[in-house]
Amino acid sequence: MSNRIIGLDVMEAFTKIAPYLNHLLNQDIFVSVMDTEKIIIHQPAKTFSLGTKNGDKIGEGWVGYKAMKEKKTKSLVVGKEVLGIPYQAIAEPVFDENDRAIGCIVVGASIEDTVRLQEIIGQFSQAFDQVGTGIQEISSSSQHLAEIGERLSTEFHHTKEDVKKSDEIIHMIQKIADQSKLLGLNAAIEAARAGESGRGFTVVAEEMRRLSEQSKTSGKEVKEILSNITIAIDNITDQAMETSAISEEQSSSTQEIAAATQELKAQLDELNSFIHKL
Structure with missing residues (x-):
């Protein structure tokens, strides 16, 4: 040879x-x-x-x-x-x-330096594996959080629609209360005309007007409460949408970091292979 x-x-x-x-x-x-x-x-x-x-x-x-x-x-x-x-x-x-x-x-x-370099590369590689795992977990959590934010936003939208329906019902109750008050007033007038024989009807007319006033007052209070609930739902919806957007952005960023980490780990593996060939 x-x-x-x-x-x-x-x-x-x-x-x-x-x-x-x-x-x-x-x-x-x-x-x-x-x-x-x-x-x-x-x-x-x-x-x-x-x-x-x-x-x-x-x-x-x-x-x-x-x-x-x-x-x-x-x-x-x-x-x-x-x-x-x-x-x-x-x-x-x-x-x-x-x-x-x-x-x-x-x-x-x-080959002390070579062995030490291999140990360092191994430590880096292990660290990148751990970082990559952590990043994947964060990315997964961010995606899950974004999904929750979207679901919350949808639920709040439905709740807001229900509040609007409740507001319509309150408006109807107030309308009925106004009509009941008018009926009570007419009944009181008729009872006054009837004199002594209409006294019992007068009591009923007064009770109708009183209930009408209570219903109207309660309706206003409920309407005000529903209005506050609507404002709160709007605020929560905005925050949920913002959280969802941030989570999606965070998920995208962590995926980019994970890709960069994997690329660096691949370079370290290539360097380690090169050292073994020396």
Whole structure:
């Protein structure tokens, strides 16, 4: 394969350049060059150490050992619980002209910043999920409130119509009271003409006029009460309509915020996927 590292001279070149790679790449990395038995040179990272040194025997669990045995590039991610800092190591086997693995080059780097960034993205993503859920609840509540406002407005309209009908009834009662008063007056006149024999009729005429006056007075009071109720219904209807309009506007705004939140969350997910590919 064309991308394979071939030749002992390449291993020797890496051995010479290993102490400078950390500085040249401006990254916190370690470099190990090994043959099939031991570490030829190990250049530790600045912030963490594997605890290995030049001349150490290669263990079977080492990523370099596995790369040479399987004759392919191997990658290993180690969590911070091992050395206190998470890191990733990539092992590339070196072959001779007969395709035999004669050594390995291992380069490892701290991924602490990457892991921390993933944690932050995860926290943001979780927070956006919670915000999105809250916004949906607010939007749903706003829509429900708008529906209630519309229903109240309809009910108040019907009530106002009923009040108008009641006002017509009161007007009819007042008309009947006026007629009753006129009848009582005529009855009193006729009773006066009848003299002694019409005295009982006079009592009835007086009672009719009295009831007529009471009915007219009560009708005026009821009419005034109904008028106040109509004014109150108008005010409540206006407030219900205003509440409904505000709720609809709030629902629309929260939906826009929810859409923006989802878009930002999608961008964070995309960023997280990109980081995993690094």
